[in-house]
Amino acid sequence: MNRAVHRLGRSSTRFFIYPEPPFDFERSAGLHSRFKNSLPDVFENAFYRRVLRVGKKLVLVSVSSKGTIEKPKLLVEVTPQLGKSSENRMLRKLLHSLFASSFDFNGFYGLAKRDRVMKMVAENVKGLRPVPPPTIFEAVIIAITEQQISLNAAIAIRSRLIEKYGDRVMFDGDIFYAFPTPESLAKAQPGEMKKVGLSIIKARYINEFSKKVASGEFDPEGLREMDDEKVLAELTKIQGIGRWSAEYVLVRGMGRMNSLPANDLGIQRAVSDAYFKGKRISSGDVRKILMKFAPYSGIAAFYLMYYLFWEPKL
């Protein structure tokens, strides 16, 4: 299992991107660092780093803020330099989807003002945005790993999966991991995958799904063209993807912010803490509250959870 470490060329490019204000880079990109070891994303010393795949090539991107919440400006450093202009276009597009999605946050803030709780939450963490995984394939694997067990457990297991099956890249003496490709997880043996802490059944789900993607039988990126209902229908055909996982992929992986997994225990806890004094509530109660923020109910859920569970305490 000792794979080679990819050596990146020494060349690098730098450029700026300008997300729509307001954008809080620290909170948005730093969310990963609330968890102990949250590969493949690394946020350290105000730098967000991650290995991205551009075509067949691996690049390490380092992103840091050179602006403010109201005047966002991000410095992106890419190593190694990409040769072709088509590659550079792909990379820009990826970075745009990570940090500068065209989502209408002011629409959400407008609605939030009309609700006492959400107004307070939105004012406190203004500029927070979800940073989605770069591929839908990754979002599906994230969903499977996060089924049933706690986020902490899931992230620990997923990080070990990434260490075991993801390509490695060396930079400045540190090792970074790319998220495993469908091909590498398709080749993996479920019995081996289990060793990172996955249940055998999840190992098989991931393995089977990866085979379908690697062979071209299933094209996750094609889902982006479909409407919400169609996406849910396509995803739930996959073994191991139920209602919750499909909705999770939709909102977390595809930015379909009008949808949400109302059964999600985390969302239920957040809505309960914020609106029902912590008493046990149903998915119907969750819907009733978050519907007020349609078509931004997914964002509303994210803001509540962030504020209640992940906002760093002083």
Place this chain on the structure above:
DNA sequence: AGCCAGGTTTAAT
């Protein structure tokens, strides 16, 4: 120590 955590499937009524 033991129970609950951002569920899904299979196999029983």
Place this chain on the structure above:
DNA sequence: ATTAAACATGGC
């Protein structure tokens, strides 16, 4: 059609 059991690890 509804319900129960099995599954894996981490944190309190």
